Amino acid sequence: MAGALVPFFSLPVFSVLFFSVQVYRINLKCARAQKGHERVYSFLEAASTPDVTEWPQDGFPVIRTSLPGPKSQVLLARQNERESNARTYPRRLPIGIAQACGSYLLDVDGNVFIDFLNGAGALPLGHAHPRLLAAAHRQLDSLTHGLDFPTPAKTMFTDELFGMLPDSLRGQMKVQFCGPTGSDGVEAALKLCKTATGRSDVVSFTGGFHGSSHSTMAVTGLRSPKETLPNLMPGVQFFPYAYCYRCPLGLTPSRCEINCAMQLEIILDDANGGVRLPAAVILEVVQGEGGGIPARAEFVREVRRITRERAIPLIIDEIQSGCGRTGQFFAFEHYAIDPDVIVLSKGLGGLGLPISVVLYRKELDTWQPGAHTGTFRGNQLAFAAGAEMLRIMRSQDVCGQAGASGARALARLRQETLGLPCVGDVRGLGLMIAIEIISPTSGRGDPLLAAAVQSDAFQHGLIFELGGRDDCVIRLLPALTVEAQVLDAALDILIASISRQAARLAA
Numbered sequence: 037m038a039g040a041l042v043p044f045f046s047l048p049v050f051s052v053l054f055f056s057v058q059v060y061r062i063n064l065k066c067a068r069a070q071k072g073h074e075r076v077y078s079f080l081e082a083a084s085t086p087d088v089t090e091w092p093q094d095g096f097p098v099i100r101t102s103l104p105g106p107k108s109q110v111l112l113a114r115q116n117e118r119e120s121n122a123r124t125y126p127r128r129l130p131i132g133i134a135q136a137c138g139s140y141l142l143d144v145d146g147n148v149f150i151d152f153l154n155g156a157g158a159l160p161l162g163h164a165h166p167r168l169l170a171a172a173h174r175q176l177d178s179l180t181h182g183l184d185f186p187t188p189a190k191t192m193f194t195d196e197l198f199g200m201l202p203d204s205l206r207g208q209m210k211v212q213f214c215g216p217t218g219s220d221g222v223e224a225a226l227k228l229c230k231t232a233t234g235r236s237d238v239v240s241f242t243g244g245f246h247g248s249s250h251s252t253m254a255v256t257g258l259r260s261p262k263e264t265l266p267n268l269m270p271g272v273q274f275f276p277y278a279y280c281y282r283c284p285l286g287l288t289p290s291r292c293e294i295n296c297a298m299q300l301e302i303i304l305d306d307a308n309g310g311v312r313l314p315a316a317v318i319l320e321v322v323q324g325e326g327g328g329i330p331a332r333a334e335f336v337r338e339v340r341r342i343t344r345e346r347a348i349p350l351i352i353d354e355i356q357s358g359c360g361r362t363g364q365f366f367a368f369e370h371y372a373i374d375p376d377v378i379v380l381s382k383g384l385g386g387l388g389l390p391i392s393v394v395l396y397r398k399e400l401d402t403w404q405p406g407a408h409t410g411t412f413r414g415n416q417l418a419f420a421a422g423a424e425m426l427r428i429m430r431s432q433d434v435c436g437q438a439g440a441s442g443a444r445a446l447a448r449l450r451q452e453t454l455g456l457p458c459v460g461d462v463r464g465l466g467l468m469i470a471i472e473i474i475s476p477t478s479g480r481g482d483p484l485l486a487a488a489v490q491s492d493a494f495q496h497g498l499i500f501e502l503g504g505r506d507d508c509v510i511r512l513l514p515a516l517t518v519e520a521q522v523l524d525a526a527l528d529i530l531i532a533s534i535s536r537q538a539a540r541l542a543a
């Protein structure tokens with residue numbers, strides 16, 4: 037019998053059978069994978085249009101599922117498997133986003149949140165402003181990508197942008213369009229100042245945040261990401277920032293004579309101070325990621341005087357504080373100073389479309405053609421939406437609205453939370469608002485408590501991010517046009533969350 041089978045299973049027959057089985061198995065696998073993909077895609081399609089027909093009318097969020105909802109859980113799990121460990125926001129704000137409108141975010145499970153994270157401050161008029169969408173749609177049909185060629189969309193955007201400069205700087209500045217991130221704008225600003233001065237070093241301030249690339253991280257105060265990254269850009273010196281709630285020099289306001297700025301002057305002038313005359317001083321007049329800290333006015337003016345007297349270009353990083361966030365188009369306008377270099381990004385594309393620019397005094401324009409290139413310097417959709425946003429900002433006094441809403445929110449937050457033992461400081465300028473959460477016993481920043489408040493508020497439908505030293509600062513960045521009832525609803529939720537956590541702590 038065995039002998040009879042031998043010819044049947046001769047080598048050629050066996051090979052054909054073997055390969056047929058393999059092909060069948062592969063086809064089966066592909067069919068299954070295809071079905072799997074189809075299932076995932078139809079799930080994703082359904083998730084991107086959850087069953088919500090209208091946005092809230094009363095200002096309050098609508099939470100319909102436990103959080104994260106079941107569909108969000110699926111997306112988060114897939115993200116966890118496939119995306120980099122460096123991802124950040126969804127770790128503490130675990131949702132999959134389906135749609136957004138104004139100050140609201142809709143997750144894939146149909147929950148509606150109030151969004152005070154606001155694309156990390158990239159949406160001055162909120163999500164999906166109809167006039168900005170229309171401008172982007174119009175542009176989409178004609179031209180989307182333009183490198184650094186002049187185009188009608190770019191020219192109109194540049195006109196609007198120069199029109200936002202204060203009178204004292206009008207006609208004095210040039211603009212460099214950068215790669216689409218804020219970090220690339222800061223990179224360009226540093227290169228520009230090094231080229232123009234022929235110097236190599238840069239002065240920055242404690243707590244400052246300027247980006248995630250090698251040079252911008254070098255001028256950023258945050259130490260933890262640097263600890264695993266040797267050889268960042270050398271030649272950076274840090275000086276104390278006017279963070280008056282926790283004075284870096286240990287002084288109280290009554291004993292302060294702007295010693296932090298004085299220290300900069302003394303060291304720069306000290307032949308034995310160890311610091312060379314820098315190519316630039318870079319400063320956020322209101323620190324964002326550093327904890328929503330508006331610098332004391334005298335400090336900023338002193339830094340301007342010190343830099344001007346020594347011909348050191350002063351770069352003001354307005355990536356977060358600009359575009360009306362603080363109640364003026366540029367935050368430095370509150371301080372009545374004129375910078376030499378301004379970096380803007382985030383909100384400038386209106387709809388969160390990527391754009392980044394450096395505005396600088398004409399006399400600094402000493403670099404050569406090609407000194408700062410980049411494929412994505414000409415996003416025409418961002419120019420079209422950005423120009424329309426700037427027109428709206430001007431015609432509807434959006435900065436004024438932001439200033440008034442911010443002052444109202446700050447007053448209420450101060451009145452209703454400053455007495456709580458876990459609230460150390462409530463501060464801000466315009467709609468860049470911060471609440472520092474502290475341990476009532478040690479008075480130090482309390483990151484766990486801040487995270488508990490964030491999570492509690494999230495469960496009740498309010499989204500915001502933490503920042504500052506040890507992430508113990510609640511940071512609110514609403515749309516500048518946030519409606520009064522949405523702002524009130526958000527503050528109700530936040531104040532209740534802080535109070536609940538304070539009560540839990542006391543129990």
Ligand SMILES: Cc1ncc(COP(=O)(O)O)c(C=O)c1O
Pocket residue numbers: 156216217218219220222245246247248320324325353354355356357381382
């Ligand atoms: C003040 C400031 N500078 C620079 C950056 C970096 O911008 P980007 O994240 O677009 O690179 C940020 C980002 O948050 C910022 O707040």
